[in-house]
Amino acid sequence: MSDKPILLEAKDLCVSYGKVEALHKVSLRIREGEIVTVIGPNGAGKTTLLSCLMGLLPGKGDVSYVGQALGNDFEVEERVGLGLTLVPEKRELFADMSVEDNLLLGAFDRYRRGQKDYAKTMEEVYGIFPRLKERAAQMAGTLSGGERQMLAMGRALMAKPKLLMLDEPSLGLAPLIIREIFRTVARLREMGVSVLLVEQNARAALQVADYGYVLETGEVSLEGPSKELANDPRVIEAYLGLGGKH
């Protein structure tokens, strides 16, 4: 696994909101075809990390993507063009537009650059989330929580990303739906999409991921292959609770 080329690497990344430092010297690495998870408690800076990697927030430190340095002047839109996508915690769907239009706009950047095969991509996305096909004509704002998460992920996949960043995909969802979402995350690896998964649900995240980082108060406190992390007494005590053997 470790011989695969590095897709995205952050070195000593710091992000501040005014004088408050939210991330302090965070370093992480994602290889092609890997699922990497960042777990940690509320307020640890997980969302800040993803926002910075996506270009929504400026940061200090080095971020490189397939060997190319991504400075703060790389706008969100350019990063989408490079193959990075983010499914934010709030999903940020277009509530008054149909499911199909939401998906279509996921392919906007590719369309603009002359790749007009969105109909085929949409069939693939419907293949992954058949529920979305049933709801194609429905307004996004009328979907259930689970369907919204599926739509947000489907919309991100329409951009044919190399790296999909998911911010708390399980947040506020029923256990059955969570299982379905994580099954889909595991399938994405087979499709050649790398995933950076930020989760509070550490158990589910470590089960599906190859490698994990524990983020606490803005710093990486632990990292390692997810199997090792899942058996680490510190992780078990803080995040998995008793019976960490799942």
Next chain:
Amino acid sequence: MDFQIALLLGQDGLTNGAIYALLALALVLVFAVTRVIFIPQGEFVAYGALTLAALQAGKVPATLWLVLALGAAVTAIDSAQALRHGATRRLPRIIAVNLVAPLLLWLLLTSVDLVGLPLIGQIALALAIVVPLGPMLYRLAYQPIAEASVLMLLIVSVAVHVVLIGLGLLFFGAEGTRTPAFTEGTLDLGATTLQYQTLWILASSAVLIVALYAFFGRTIYGKALRATALNRTGARLMGISTTMAGKLSFTLAALIGAFSGILISPVTTLYYDSGFLIGLKGFVGAIIGGLVSYPVAAAGALLVGFLESYSSFYASAYKEVIVFTLIIPVLLWRSLTSHHSEEEE
């Protein structure tokens, strides 16, 4: 008032209302996408009409110099920014769009016989001169403060409006102009007569409204504009740049404004500052639609047209007062029925 007069006033109201509706749609579009209350919308009406009149008089319109100047400014700023970011690959496009295209337009204007051109050619040239002002103004005046509050954007709008009015006086002088009708003559309907130009106005407005509807409902760029209006962050995450959406909406607004001016200049004399009042009436329509609903804004603008036309019969001196007073009950009704929402972000 007998039936004949009522019919005549109704016709007038409908024609004006159609123009106000177009402007109201443009205002709603610009506000929804960029949160800018586009007060200079009316200036595009005057610029469009007066540029066409200048072309028909065989002169190179002074608006062209404005396009060249703004184009040069945009080129300088965008190139500097691209160089600072090391994005030299963007340079050819920046220069082609903002510098070369206006220069080619200049060359074209000096090399063709402007007076001898068919009307449609003159209209195309007038639009080619005035419409680029929209995205250029967005780039220079609004894009640097795109994240500012609605109030600040409004203040900038007022400034742009004042500058454009002043330039209008400089470019076109204080005299008003009329342009010849697209088709001369009137149509006898028995009870009333219709100028052919009125039919042109109504038909063109209808076609434009349907075209806008199709643009927003069927094309990916139209949907991208709607998406930006609905959820800015969501749109950016899809690679829909706020700048692109802003420029596109300003281009459409400039096109709608300039074309409206060209439509009405055969039936009403337009001065360099006539656009303001026309734009404001469109704005009343847009307010009735709450600056969000396109159909309600269009209907509201039609209402403004009728109200203006009938009040000019009963109380001619007060017709503007009556039209603008309409905004008070509308605002009252709006503030009583809708929940106040905090400005986003």
